[in-house]
Amino acid sequence: MKRFLFFFLTALFIPLSAWAGTGGIGPAILGIQLDFILFALVLLGVALFHNSTLQVALTGVTTIVIYKLLFTGFKHGDGFHGLVAHFQHEWVILTNLLCLLMGFALLSNHFEHSKVPDVLPRFLPGGWKGGFTLLALVFVLSSFLDNIAAALIGGTMAKTVFRGKVHIGYLAAIVAASNAGGSGSVVGDTTTTMMWIAGISPAAVLHAYAGAFIALFICGIPAAFQQDKYSPIQANPSKEIKIDGARVMIVAFILILAIAVNMVVNIKFNEISDTFPFIGVGVWIAILLSAPIRTPEWKILPETFKGSIFLLSLVVCASLMPVEKLPSASWQVAMGLGYVSAVFDNIPLTALAIKQGGYDWGALAYSVGFGGSMIWFGSSAGVALSNMFSEAKSVGQWLRHGWHVTAAYTIGFFVMLSLVGWHPSADRYHSNGGNGQPAHMEMQAPAATPQAGH
Numbered sequence: 187m188k189r190f191l192f193f194f195l196t197a198l199f200i201p202l203s204a205w206a207g208t209g210g211i212g213p214a215i216l217g218i219q220l221d222f223i224l225f226a227l228v229l230l231g232v233a234l235f236h237n238s239t240l241q242v243a244l245t246g247v248t249t250i251v252i253y254k255l256l257f258t259g260f261k262h263g264d265g266f267h268g269l270v271a272h273f274q275h276e277w278v279i280l281t282n283l284l285c286l287l288m289g290f291a292l293l294s295n296h297f298e299h300s301k302v303p304d305v306l307p308r309f310l311p312g313g314w315k316g317g318f319t320l321l322a323l324v325f326v327l328s329s330f331l332d333n334i335a336a337a338l339i340g341g342t343m344a345k346t347v348f349r350g351k352v353h354i355g356y357l358a359a360i361v362a363a364s365n366a367g368g369s370g371s372v373v374g375d376t377t378t379t380m381m382w383i384a385g386i387s388p389a390a391v392l393h394a395y396a397g398a399f400i401a402l403f404i405c406g407i408p409a410a411f412q413q414d415k416y417s418p419i420q421a422n423p424s425k426e427i428k429i430d431g432a433r434v435m436i437v438a439f440i441l442i443l444a445i446a447v448n449m450v451v452n453i454k455f456n457e458i459s460d461t462f463p464f465i466g467v468g469v470w471i472a473i474l475l476s477a478p479i480r481t482p483e484w485k486i487l488p489e490t491f492k493g494s495i496f497l498l499s500l501v502v503c504a505s506l507m508p509v510e511k512l513p514s515a516s517w518q519v520a521m522g523l524g525y526v527s528a529v530f531d532n533i534p535l536t537a538l539a540i541k542q543g544g545y546d547w548g549a550l551a552y553s554v555g556f557g558g559s560m561i562w563f564g565s566s567a568g569v570a571l572s573n574m575f576s577e578a579k580s581v582g583q584w585l586r587h588g589w590h591v592t593a594a595y596t597i598g599f600f601v602m603l604s605l606v607g608w609h610p611s612a613d614r615y616h617s618n619g620g621n622g623q624p625a626h627m628e629m630q631a632p633a634a635t636p637q638a639g640h
Contacts, residue, residue: 221258221507224250228503229534232563240492243499250506260506276505278463282383283501284494285466286444287376291490292473292482293440294335299483300433303339307347316419317356317410320344321363325402328367329374330441333555336374337364337567341574344413351417357578358588359409361568362559366402366598369555370395370548373441376497376566377536377554382448383465384540386547390611394552397602401556405594412587436476443472497533497566504537515544517608521599523550524557528564532557546609552602560592561585 213220228246232239251269254260260268262275297303306323310316320343328336340360344352368374370392372382378391413419447468473482513519520539527535532554539550558565562572562584572578585592 219508220253221250224253225503225507225534228500229529232500240496240499243496243503247499247502247506250503254506261508272506276502278461279380279383280498280501281463282466283376283380284498285463285470286379286383287494287497288487288490289440289466289469289473290332290335290373291486293437293469294332295483295486296433296440296480297331297335297437298339299480300430300437301427302429302434303343304427305429307343310347310419312419314407314410314414316347317413318406320347321359321402321406321409324360324363325367325398328364329371331374331437333364333368333375333565333567334570336367337361337571338574340364341571345574347419348413348417349420352575353409353413353416353587354578354580354583355587355590356409356413356416357571357575358559358562358584358591359405361562361565361571362405362556362588362591362594363402364567365555365559365565366398369398369552373444375551375555377532378551380501380533380536381540381547381551386540386611388445390547391551393548393602393606394555396548396605397552397598398556400601401594401598404597405588405590408590409588430480433480436480439476440469440472444469493566500534501537504534505541507538507541515539515542515610517546517549517603520545520549520553524553524595524599525560527554527557528560532565544610547611548606549599549602549608552599556595556598560588560595 215223224246228242228250231242231246235242255265255269259265260272262268262271307320310319320340323343324336324340327339331339337360340363341352341357344356344360348356365375368378370378372378372388372391378394381391382388444465448465451464523535523539536550536554539545539554555565559568561581562568562578568578578584
């Protein structure tokens with residue numbers, strides 16, 4: 187791994203010396219800017235080196251920063267001045283994201299220890315309907331919990347009720363259900379949380395459920411039949427389980443306070459909403475206030491921090507991309523991003539789309555959220571569940587037995603498009619004229635209108 191990275195960096199920077207000082211215009215291969223090629227190599231490295239993803243991501247962001255320092259400069263200037271200005275522009279969204287990822291890990295742990303997941307299998311019917319009902323429960327859980335937590339809870343329940351024998355097609359459906367359930371909720375998926383942090387209204391992503399509901403049935407029913415044939419559902423004769431109501435209330439308190447803080451800041455104090463990480467800080471205030479009632483499991487934070495730094499590294503890489511070189515936002519591009527997210531992580535893809543602007547955010551949320559389910563490493567939920575079921579770490583078997591996920595994504599997208607339509611936002615996430623000030627959402631006037639308003 188280390189030798190690969192050394193030779194990669196050497197092979198990259200020696201030929202690039204010819205482009206030093208070219209005023210921000212870097213080399214291109216087959217018309218593709220080298221920035222995007224470097225970014226693609228980072229994502230490819232993440233896909234290939236599953237045991238060294240953090241190292242790959244940190245090496246990638248370092249490589250891209252050095253490349254831009256030496257050869258192209260940054261959007262806000264050249265050299266270290268441009269780099270500092272860039273992070274002045276990005277620090278709020280990065281801090282918010284870090285706080286939310288860490289905070290939601292504790293929130294999910296509270297929910298798991300509330301014993302609610304242990305009680306849910308009691309209410310599952312027999313036969314294939316039981317398997318589908320479990321997927322529907324994962325869908326619902328993901329709408330207010332992180333989709334990773336929902337997938338893990340679903341995997342834990344599946345392992346119990348199917349006696350440890352879970353079909354790969356059903357595992358794919360669990361990931362798909364968790365990603366579908368989170369696609370229309372700003373607290374259900376990291377991608378939609380990123381949109382929320384960037385100033386996109388929670389209502390703007392809600393219509394992603396128009397496609398997600400259909401997708402749940404299209405992939406969930408075949409997967410339930412696969413599982414019923416492979417290992418039928420077993421009744422859960424477990425002893426009486428007492429739900430910890432205090433932890434349930436803590437979960438509700440954290441979510442309500444996070445949503446309330448975001449709404450108040452964006453409605454009443456919109457002019458300062460992008461100058462401080464209000465949402466992330468609000469979540470941690472709720473966690474600390476509730477700690478005397480039930481102590482959070484702090485020991486999970488170090489590992490969560492490593493995973494969060496990995497995701498943030500990819501987001502930083504995405505923020506350094508020249509988005510003016512991307513195709514213009516359209517429903518075709520949004521749909522294509524769903525297929526791309528099956529191969530490349532959907533976090534940086536979302537960051538690029540937010541930076542570019544002009545999307546129908548609900549359609550984008552569905553695409554990058556559900557699309558990553560088509561291959562096991564296309565979403566964080568898939569990676570997490572595959573760590574629980576190692577047999578799922580086969581792209582061939584996932585595609586063969588999880589064929590219904592790809593069909594569900596495609597059909598669900600067109601159903602959503604026919605029911606809701608394509609309504610691109612006039613908002614665009616960008617900087618204030620390149621002056622290094624914090625980023626925010628500004629209204630871009632239509633081309634025919636001479637004035638630009640906020």
